[in-house]
Amino acid sequence: MGIRGPVPCKRPLIVMGVSGAGKSSVGMTLARRLRVPYADADDFHTEAALRKMAGGTPLDDEDRRPWLQAVGAWLRSHSEGSVASCSALKRRYRDTLRSYAPSAYFLYLACDPRLAEERIDARSGHFMPASLTASQFEALEPLETDEAGVTVEVTPTKSVERIAAEFLAGCRTSF
Numbered sequence: 001m002g003i004r005g006p007v008p009c010k011r012p013l014i015v016m017g018v019s020g021a022g023k024s025s026v027g028m029t030l031a032r033r034l035r036v037p038y039a040d041a042d043d044f045h046t047e048a049a050l051r052k053m054a055g056g057t058p059l060d061d062e063d064r065r066p067w068l069q070a071v072g073a074w075l076r077s078h079s080e081g082s083v084a085s086c087s088a089l090k091r092r093y094r095d096t097l098r099s100y101a102p103s104a105y106f107l108y109l110a111c112d113p114r115l116a117e118e119r120i121d122a123r124s125g126h127f128m129p130a131s132l133t134a135s136q137f138e139a140l141e142p143l144e145t146d147e148a149g150v151t152v153e154v155t156p157t158k159s160v161e162r163i164a165a166e167f168l169a170g171c172r173t174s175f
Contacts, residue, residue: 011079011080011104012078012079012103012105013030013082013083013084013104013105013107014075014083014088014094014104014106014107015027015030015085015086015107016086016087016106016107016143017109017110018111018116018140019087019116019120019136020116020120022109022154023085023087025160026085026163027085028083028085029163029164030107030164031082034083036078036081038083038084038085039074039078039083040084041071041085041086041087042085044071046063046067049064068096068097069096069100071097072096072099072100072101075100076100076101079101089139089140089141090139090140091141091147104148105148105149106143106147106148106149106150107149108143108149108151108152109152110153110154112154112155113133113134115154117133150167152170
């Protein structure tokens with residue numbers, strides 16, 4: 001299924017979920033299809049936060065505050081259309097992002113813990129160790145009914161292209 005011409009995207013889209021769910025791959029694919037700027041929130045972490053996670057220690061809310069503020073500032077500067085991949089695990093983190101970009105729309109990639117851990121184990125050169133997978137699922141607060149967004153299930157056989165197509169097909173009227 002190809003997209004003909006530009007797809008209107010007049011608000012920021014945040015692809016959220018645990019590490020290993022496919023946020024970066026899906027986010028880059030959607031940004032390309034929507035023809036808007038893309039940012040990976042991993043690029044906004046401080047060096048101290050990266051070292052902490054690489055050492056196997058989950059971030060706490062204090063560690064995440066400057067990160068969320070930086071991601072939020074990027075979203076605000078791209079409020080007329082953009083895609084960012086960001087875990088946004090808790091409601092209050094999403095609220096912080098929305099304080100910068102009130103029209104933000106979320107795509108929650110719901111992923112099985114075992115699949116996320118397998119994917120993290122399989123990748124190399126990333127700061128996030130598989131040992132932190134459980135802490136991400138413990139922190140995870142899925143989208144609530146009053147939050148603008150949709151949930152797409154991630155499975156081992158569902159390709160990035162299929163996830164992107166499923167999202168675009170399901171949200172054309174609200175996105």
